[in-house]
Amino acid sequence: MQRARIRWHIPVFLAPAVLVYTTIMIFPLFNTLRLALYSKVDQERIYVGLDNFRTLFFDPFWSEQFWNALGNNFWFFIVHMLVQNPIGVALAAILSHPRLRFAALYRSAIFIPTILSFVIVGFAWKLILSPIWGIAPSMLDFVGLKSLFAPWLGKEEYALTTLALISVWQFVGIPMMLIYAALLSIPDEILEAGEVDGITGLSAFWKIKLPLILPSIGIISILTFVGNFNAFDLVYAAQGALAGPDFSTDILGTFMYRTFFGFQLQLGDPHMGSAIASGMFAIILIGVCIYLFGIQTRMRRYQM
């Protein structure tokens, strides 16, 4: 019997990607996890086991900041799920309407903010909402609703929601595009068959299209989850590393940044920073696993 030939072309073609991915992704990831198990005492790095995590979760000072950041992160995510994704679906449904004029123009206009840098978005919205030079107060004044204006980014109770809505404004184009593509892939025959059975208009959307695009909505939810729990840029650009006012916009990303690199007189602590980064990694991993094993496998798929 002839021995199976080693198929050399497989490792050869895999090698470049595996090497690059290992050096710039896998190695740093595991090194970060390892760094979280050390601490610096008297200029020397020593192994401390899970001590950093004990500090993070049980020391009152650290745990208060951690839970605050985690809670803010969940609120950030909830706002995206409740506002960004439904609006994205609705926009896609409107755009895919065959008789809508200038659909391409609307599509581009809504998608453009997505390609802007966070710094530009943060700065532009800070100016728009500025109580001194912003156009938001004058526009509200114009329609006689000046009393509704508040310095939203400077108030503990509104700042995080305001930032979440700015982020929604920036990223609503992504769910819109994905759903739009999914809607276009629904064959006309199915809709026509529905029409024959008397299902038209809105009920066609709820009864035929929505079940068919549910898998796409699932993907969008998980992308939103990962994106939100990794978020950092917008808060940093708009509110700075201290995520004011009074840490009300502090999310895991800014908390990690402040701890890892230090801020003003606070010196950086790479070990505690790594512990927070490991925590973020674990949270995202758990979230993705719940989705993959708990939701995606049970989702009903229809052959189209």
Add this chain to the structure above:
Amino acid sequence: MTRNTLKLALLSTALTATSAMAQDVTLTIESWRNDDLVLWQEKIIPAFEAEHPGIKVNFTPSAPAEYNAVLNSKLDAGSAGDIITCRPFDASLALFEAGHLADLDDMDAMNNFSDVAKSAWQTDDGDATFCVPMASVIHGFIYNKDAFAEVGVEVPNTEAEFFAALEKFKEDGNYIPMAMGTNDQWEAATMGYNNIGPNYWKGEEGRRALIAGEQKLTDEAWTAPYATLAKWGAYLGDGFEAQTYPDSQNLFTLGRAAIYPAGSWEISGFNTQADFEMGAFKPPVQNAGDTCYISDHTDIGIGMNAKTENPEAARTFLAWVGSPEFASIFGNALPGFFPLSKEPVELEDPLAKEIVGWRGECESTIRSTYQILSRGTPNLENETWGASVAAIKGTSSPEELGASLQEGLASWYAPQQ
């Protein structure tokens, strides 16, 4: 234009460097003040070289944000310059402890500086001083003279007069009484708490007592400034909660605000932006006749690389930096960055002159949180930012703020436990 000046400056450095090769000693200065490159090339270095033939000086700054990292790696690699510009407090102390900065206590020029001035570059016990103090920034209030004349307000000396002035501007309605926002947080602590605070905790006396553990942040002297800040909120502009630092600067220089809680580093910027006459007044005291205290915060120092090959020349240069001549060149070229020497320097800029004059009337101190107290976690300086903002907005009472700051400090700082 700027690029040409820079090229010229670089070219001249190159020329002086090559011509120096023959027999002269060349000193290289590490600095983060790349804004001051032209000043060094055109004024400071020629003045020094004229007096000290045989020593050439080369100023090689790097970007402020990169300076600490660049300097550390250069020092570790042994390629750093002979002269090192020193950041205040812990950053430089770490360099000294690692053996990178030389002890300069034996230099005569050190006697030109007060203890407060030297405190930023000393070991905790004050035994060794490793940088010559170069410049400080002073806190106070800058005001719009035209606005004061128009509304008929006198320059306040006491706290009661201060709030009466603010109230008058508020009633008049043409000016925002005071330009400050809480969005960026640090202004509230730096230009708020540490500006007016020294009058309450009696400057150095209170600051040292806090470090020694004899006073607590819950003491009246340390919470009373928060109670005063709480009264500021009513006089800041609409929506001050979202007002940023540049917003405040613009409000003042556009003439829309009457008073600006300031640091002296604003002077050159304000001089070019504002088209009205400006004056300055020091942090108001509680009762007329009280001793006044000002925050005269040490910001830049200059020291010697412990491994330099030209220690004699480096010491000569540092001694000159400690001299009145250097102080006068530096102070006039950068109004708002005040030389720290004991001997007063004649400044030309009227606003800078007014502010530096307070040194003669008041006791100097530095920001309370900078030395030693911000070494641990939670970081007292960062906590003070949040506390000052909370005080101004009125979201916490001064007693609550004092208690939570004290709890944070006591959690890691032994003398406060």
